[in-house]
Amino acid sequence: MKIDFVEKPLMRALWRRRLGREYYILKRKVGNVFGRTRWASKRPTKAMFHPIKEHSSMILRPLKDVEMYLQENKRTNLQLAIKHLNGIVIRPGETFSVWQKVGRPTASKGYLEGLVLHQGQVTKGIGGGLCQLGNLLFWIFAHTPLRITERHRHSFDVFPDVNRNVPFGAGATLSYNYIDLRVYNPTEKTYLIELWTDETHLHGRISADIPQQETYRIEERDHRVVTQYWGGYTRHNRIVQVITHPDGSEEERLLVENHAIMMYNPMLTPPANAQFETCSGTNS
Template sequence: MWLQYNKIENLRLAIAQIDGLVIQPNEVFSFWYLVGNPTKQRGFQLGMVLDNGKVSTGYGGGLCQLANLIYWMTLHSPLSVKERWRHSYDVFPDVNRTLPFGSGATVSYNYIDLQIENKTPHQYQLCLWLTDEHLCRAIHSDMESHYRYEIVEKNHLISGPVAGKYMRQNQLFRKICDRHTNQLLDEELITENCALMMYAPLLSAGK
């Protein structure tokens, strides 16, 4: 439980560096440029981190949750993803999973970054905050959006075993619809994911 409390403090420190940021036309948002090195000296706490598929602890642990959220926000806006790294390991089963597999973004200071580019002629402001129970977000713009975005999973596949391990793959597509009529205007491939599963994907006989 203490790791969870520490993660909240880490999120609070990182959010303070990002909340309210306005991404101007032709500007690039960099997660680590804004958050900086999550060191003990800067107040960051030991939190849960994933190292080669294994759960460990490190200062700033839990910041991937913030990167996941910003990536998901971007996919539901006209902003473009310039740099995003997928998770190489699928560590947790789908119980209570609300988003498609592979819809997150991993970060590790300072070489695995999340970068968002504004290729539009409009300003976009990132708003982030914590409540007692949730990490919340909003994107504001100086131009009303005429589009609605939906992320869908296709071609999901679990293969193996090879040396006792299974691989999980899928593709994520983004549907762009007219906000007022719901007419589908475009569908584009966002990313292809491939991760080594760190749990058994199949139930044992009799379970």
């Protein structure tokens, strides 16, 4: 079993973080404009679409030391963002990007202060809470042959598991615009994304113009908690796609690996089914 060594996180100066952020935002904008990517978009289509996967996640989740108005604001932020994404069609050879469609979430566009995680700390930021959208989209994409070309993991595991119904790390963090979620359509099918909210949940569904013959299930492998040499705890796992073909044969594909610094004591609230290991400071 591989034991994962993770460096103790460094807190960089505020000016350095801000300048670095704007540099990467500009770099991504230039790449979007001058690159050759064919972007998915909202286009009229007469095709009949066949549902593949639907998923819902609770918007108002009580979290320790998090004021509920930030969760209410998250609902507004999600509603604003999904207006740009609901109804997008991903045709063969096209790429879907969250930020390429949503744009920069600003107060002038109606976005509110929401929950933002920075360096493992809970704070506030305009447009906060959109990671819930990234998590939902990742989950429904994972049940299709769409190829996830960009996905960023959460670097910190901030809250203990509460009513978790998907594996740890089976999601995607978002931060405008260089921390994005992108998928490419390598198939001959056309896919439709549908997103909506109600009083309690964010909902999403992905469909295709040709019925999907294979079935997909998402499973976790090698879930473990590691005690690091510097005294902290880290959480690790792999998320795999198990594909069942029409003839009954199965194949397994690695989707993502996760390595997160835990911001709570796992001895008090241990993650379910996790193995506990100790790291001396080197990989083995």
